[in-house]
């Protein structure tokens with residue numbers, strides 16, 4: 113049966129697209145812990161898809177057994193490329209398409225992609241229409257509450273226009289593009305948009321616990337979680353238990369968490385090969401090694417790791433060190449320590 117946002121289990125729990133993070137290994141790790149999560153790929157260039165760029169197409173690798181339904185997020189500015197990319201994504205067996213209208217990164221905005229589309233709403237609508245016409249897959253949009261500042265009446269109208277152009281779900285991050293990742297995500301405008309739209313709306317920004325997710329859900333159809341899962345993929349199972357019922361007790365000790373860390377590394381090596389896979393795993397390992405005596409020396413060590421065997425040995429060495437010194441468990445890092453954006 114084909115995927116539809118209206119048919120998705122409520123409240124929807126989605127893994128945010130995060131460039132450099134939410135690759136197939138990360139998504140499989142998350143889905144292995146909580147299968148009810150709907151995952152979004154990292155943002156992927158529509159131009160790159162159309163030009164058959166190997167690197168771009170690699171970003172859309174996925175494991176159909178583990179990851180479905182999967183949403184591919186694309187960015188770009190050419191309507192014809194959006195339409196062609198949508199067709200190709202459909203042929204790949206991916207379940208839905210999301211258009212990036214929120215990325216505030218300089219090089220993305222200066223090419224008129226991502227959040228630059230908030231400054232060119234007519235063009236944004238053209239892209240949605242081109243995509244929706246080209247594919248039977250649901251087309252969604254992920255955006256922010258504004259470009260430089262929040263103008264609520266304007267933003268509500270923009271979201272209504274997106275709905276009329278064929279968008280079947282909207283995800284809103286409660287910051288303006290100008291704010292980047294500073295301040296707090298403001299969920300009030302998101303609730304207000306939902307009051308004015310018929311399509312499902314997901315809220316996004318600063319969910320770090322199941323309690324946050326329940327508190328912030330309000331009148332929305334679901335939530336999207338990004339940085340809170342970094343170093344803590346179990347967060348999604350905690351939120352799912354709070355949303356759908358049941359109890360979930362996340363692993364607490366380094367020893368309990370270690371198998372998931374190794375599984376992530378194995379998946380990464382499987383999809384990218386040992387050399388590239390282990391290089392990419394280094395940033396994930398760094399996040400795990402905090403809050404105990406000697407952590408900084410081990411962080412320096414994990415950024416040198418180049419084989420899976422070395423990763424195994426080092427993580428077990430850390431475990432032995434923690435148990436020997438009865439050091440504190442690594443506390444989850446503060447959200448703003450995780451990214452340098």
Ligand SMILES: Cc1cc2nc3c(=O)[nH]c(=O)nc-3n(C[C@H](O)[C@H](O)[C@H](O)COP(=O)(O)O)c2cc1C
Pocket residue numbers: 128129130131132133153154155185212214215254285316317318319336337338339340451453
């Ligand atoms: C490292 C990183 C990469 C990101 N890449 C993307 C992306 O590719 N596409 C996108 O729409 N948003 C991207 N985002 C934004 C997140 O999807 C999300 O909107 C933001 O982090 C706020 O949610 P959070 O507080 O739950 O992390 C990225 C964020 C981070 C931290």
